[in-house]
Amino acid sequence: MKVAVFRKEHFNAAHRLHNPSWTEEKNDQIFGKCNNPSFHGHNYEMVVKVTGDPDPETGYVYDMKVLSDLIKEYVIVRFDHKNLNLDVEEFKNLNPTAENIVKVIYEILRDKIEDHLDLKITLYETERNFVEYPA
Numbered sequence: 009m010k011v012a013v014f015r016k017e018h019f020n021a022a023h024r025l026h027n028p029s030w031t032e033e034k035n036d037q038i039f040g041k042c043n044n045p046s047f048h049g050h051n052y053e054m055v056v057k058v059t060g061d062p063d064p065e066t067g068y069v070y071d072m073k074v075l076s077d078l079i080k081e082y083v084i085v086r087f088d089h090k091n092l093n094l095d096v097e098e099f100k101n102l103n104p105t106a107e108n109i110v111k112v113i114y115e116i117l118r119d120k121i122e123d124h125l126d127l128k129i130t131l132y133e134t135e136r137n138f139v140e141y142p143a
Contacts, residue, residue: 012059019088022049023104053132060125110141
């Protein structure tokens with residue numbers, strides 16, 4: 009009897025989508041306004057989904073307070089009000105697209121949550137544009 013629990017959080021961050029091996033013209037063509045050399049920001053919404061069997065003693069799939077604390081310590085503190093390109097080590101050589109951000113968040117949290125539990129991250133870059141990992 010698998011049950012899914014969800015925790016929703018948000019963070020604000022700036023980034024620039026840019027491939028340094030391309031010309032400025034190609035970067036502008038592919039990334040448009042998102043290639044702004046002065047960066048641009050988003051109010052990201054993130055949903056963390058943990059799926060598993062409820063513990064017979066607690067009834068919990070996962071303690072939501074523990075999940076909240078993990079997200080805050082390892083994701084929010086690291087990403088909130090940061091320039092992802094300049095301030096977050098994972099994006100020093102990785103283009104901070106929504107697709108790459110969600111994968112980085114997944115890897116950070118996957119390492120902290122027991123293997124027998126399934127994990128899925130949904131990241132909203134805007135109200136209408138969002139990504140999910142794993143798909």
